[in-house]
Amino acid sequence: MSHDMFDSHANDQLTSQRGICMEKDCNTRKAFLELRECQNRIAKKPYTAENCHQETVDLIEAIDHCVADKAFVKFA
Numbered sequence: 001m002s003h004d005m006f007d008s009h010a011n012d013q014l015t016s017q018r019g020i021c022m023e024k025d026c027n028t029r030k031a032f033l034e035l036r037e038c039q040n041r042i043a044k045k046p047y048t049a050e051n052c053h054q055e056t057v058d059l060i061e062a063i064d065h066c067v068a069d070k071a072f073v074k075f076a
Contacts, residue, residue: 021066
């Protein structure tokens, strides 16, 4: 995943909130660490049918849940 998508200092409100969630929200951080662990596990194997799809979905859902009430507050 691109670091640019999770920059807490970004000018874009959504990107900024994602970054804040990645840094401070326990559920989001846990999902990110699980995804990174999966990616490391896969990288160590020459061949595997395992993929990190579920971990990716879990991270996206955690981020969405975290930013849902914060990302576009200024538009309301």
